[in-house]
Amino acid sequence: MSQTTPEQINSSSTDLVDKNGIIVEDLVFSYPNQNPILEEISLTLKPGEQIALLGKTGTGKSTLMENLVGLKQPNSGKILIQGISLEPKNLFEVRRQIGFGFQEPNDQLFMPTILEDVIFGPCNYGVSPEEATEQAQELLADFGLADVTHRPVHELSGGQKRLAALAAILALNPSILILDEPTNGLDPWWRRHLAEILPELPVQVLLIASHDLNWVRRVTQRAMVLQQGKIRVDMPTEQLLQDSSVLESCGLPLDY
Amino acid sequence: MRFALDEYAHLKSPIHRWNPQYKLIGLLTLMFAFATVEDLRLLPVISTLTIILYLLSRLPLSFLLTRLRYPGIFLFTVVAILPFFSGETVIWQWGIITLRQEGLLAVVLIVCRFLAIFITGLVLFGTSSFLNLIKAMRSLGLSPILADMMLLSYRYLFELAYQLNTMQRSTRLRGFKPTQFSWRNLQVYAALAGSLLVRSYQQSQEIYKAMQLRGYGTSMKSPQSKRSIDVYSVIALIITLAIAIGLIGLEFLL
Numbered sequence: 001m002s003q004t005t006p007e008q009i010n011s012s013s014t015d016l017v018d019k020n021g022i023i024v025e026d027l028v029f030s031y032p033n034q035n036p037i038l039e040e041i042s043l044t045l046k047p048g049e050q051i052a053l054l055g056k057t058g059t060g061k062s063t064l065m066e067n068l069v070g071l072k073q074p075n076s077g078k079i080l081i082q083g084i085s086l087e088p089k090n091l092f093e094v095r096r097q098i099g100f101g102f103q104e105p106n107d108q109l110f111m112p113t114i115l116e117d118v119i120f121g122p123c124n125y126g127v128s129p130e131e132a133t134e135q136a137q138e139l140l141a142d143f144g145l146a147d148v149t150h151r152p153v154h155e156l157s158g159g160q161k162r163l164a165a166l167a168a169i170l171a172l173n174p175s176i177l178i179l180d181e182p183t184n185g186l187d188p189w190w191r192r193h194l195a196e197i198l199p200e201l202p203v204q205v206l207l208i209a210s211h212d213l214n215w216v217r218r219v220t221q222r223a224m225v226l227q228q229g230k231i232r233v234d235m236p237t238e239q240l241l242q243d244s245s246v247l248e249s250c251g252l253p254l255d256y
Numbered sequence: 257m258r259f260a261l262d263e264y265a266h267l268k269s270p271i272h273r274w275n276p277q278y279k280l281i282g283l284l285t286l287m288f289a290f291a292t293v294e295d296l297r298l299l300p301v302i303s304t305l306t307i308i309l310y311l312l313s314r315l316p317l318s319f320l321l322t323r324l325r326y327p328g329i330f331l332f333t334v335v336a337i338l339p340f341f342s343g344e345t346v347i348w349q350w351g352i353i354t355l356r357q358e359g360l361l362a363v364v365l366i367v368c369r370f371l372a373i374f375i376t377g378l379v380l381f382g383t384s385s386f387l388n389l390i391k392a393m394r395s396l397g398l399s400p401i402l403a404d405m406m407l408l409s410y411r412y413l414f415e416l417a418y419q420l421n422t423m424q425r426s427t428r429l430r431g432f433k434p435t436q437f438s439w440r441n442l443q444v445y446a447a448l449a450g451s452l453l454v455r456s457y458q459q460s461q462e463i464y465k466a467m468q469l470r471g472y473g474t475s476m477k478s479p480q481s482k483r484s485i486d487v488y489s490v491i492a493l494i495i496t497l498a499i500a501i502g503l504i505g506l507e508f509l510l
Contacts, residue, residue: 071465092474100469107462112387112411124471154414172470 020082021046021205022068022176027077029060029067037063039229041077045176047204052216052237054209055226056251061209062103064226065178068207069100082175096125099169099203101179105161106153114140114156114164115149121172132171139167143197159190163197170201177203183212195219213256217241225250265385269314275489276384276392282496283380289500290372295510296361298503299368305499306372313379323378331370335363386410408463416456423448 022045030036037060045051053061066072068079070091079086081094102108111117118136123129140149143163148156156164162182169177182198183191195218198206210216216223216237223240225233227250233240240246244254265272271279290302310320343358381389387407394403428434432444467473 121470
């Protein structure tokens with residue numbers, strides 16, 4: 001069994017000429033007066049990669065992703081997004097590079113209609129409402145949501161909300177897309193539809209946290225497993241899912 | 257559960273055509289003018305104006321009647337006793353029940369003013385989408401934070417109602433009888449309300465994160481939309497303001 005160890009990843013990151021993508025070095029995160037949730041996490045996500053972030057519930061997947069988008073500040077360590085160090089003073093600029101999809105799309109669709117939601121981000125970044133509306137309508141049409149652009153969000157189905165939330169994120173043309181449990185609450189048809197769409201998106205890096213092992217097998221080529229605050233395993237997705245001893249040692253189900 | 261705030265916002269009428277900004281200024285001014293009316297001789301005037309406004313809006317009568325129900329009940333409870341206790345001139349008496357002229361006239365004044373203001377408000381909110389009205393208010397100087405709060409409240413009202421509905425169904429499926437009045441039932445209602453409060457607080461934190469991730473709070477100024485002058489809306493505003501000022505002037509003179 002061959003696995004890339006965190007140490008190997010760490011040493012290779014410093015040799016990278018191309019600093020695009022995400023580079024994390026020795027990230028430590030804990031809540032005040034609590035044990036660390038993330039311990040010396042180091043990883044590199046290169047342009048062109050589609051990566052699954054796996055692990056049991058409560059291992060810190062969402063926490064790691066929230067650190068990557070600056071929603072949480074690490075205790076120590078470094079995060080580079082497209083070569084720019086993620087710091088509180090430059091969050092506004094860096095966040096334009098990253099699209100983050102929440103577990104619950106209702107938390108992400110906060111305007112009365114989905115068209116308003118999709119133009120929300122671009123308008124905050126200086127795009128005129130007319131231009132943002134035109135781009136939003138094209139994007140929603142690409143996702144098959146042209147007929148519901150003016151519908152209230154609460155009238156959409158779960159799958160439509162998921163796609164609308166994705167459109168709202170992509171409206172800013174991010175180069176990195178991070179999705180937290182994107183198949184939650186979706187029926188098989190929508191899961192398949194999402195699996196077809198995601199690889200075609202114009203993003204350089206796609207990072208997905210998911211419990212749906214069958215689904216990530218279709219969408220990602222690389223998988224990392226988070227366990228007890230560290231990246232325990234980092235290997236090709238297919239190889240991981242075929243190795244029952246690794247799955248077992250990581251606490252992942254064998255009968256997925 | 258369906259909320260119908262924008263149910264008739266898509267209709268085509270002279271009032272629907274009116275630009276929301278101008279409509280807001282015009283109709284709010286008219287509502288204030290109605291509120292200043294004290295002279296009974298002006299009541300037919302404001303009633304006629306209200307009826308014309310409602311007819312122009314092409315809103316169905318059912319829209320008015322359904323929305324009038326609870327405010328009407330509230331109004332009734334407030335004014336019902338006035339004719340029997342307010343004033344000196346007795347116009348009818350039966351035993352201890354005395355109908356007084358001043359009280360009756362006060363009821364007529366209050367009811368007419370209430371209906372005029374309420375119906376004008378319905379026309380204002382029924383002929384534009386809630387979103388467009390908030391945008392109009394914002395462009396007229398409403399604090400951006402207040403505007404955002406109103407938009408978010410509107411958006412998540414449906415979510416809260418859905419969650420409450422789901423929780424209520426869950427209690428009924430486990431044998432809870434909501435119609436019984438008991439100390440235990442009160443505790444259950446308190447628990448439902450508390451759960452909803454906590455959930456909505458947690459959700460609000462997630463929503464704020466989502467807004468921050470898309471640049472909220474540190475936004476760049478987006479180029480102003482080019483606005484052409486809508487002559488129709490300006491004329492409608494001038495007419496409405498003239499009527500409102502005329503009413504106030506008449507009230508002052510009479």
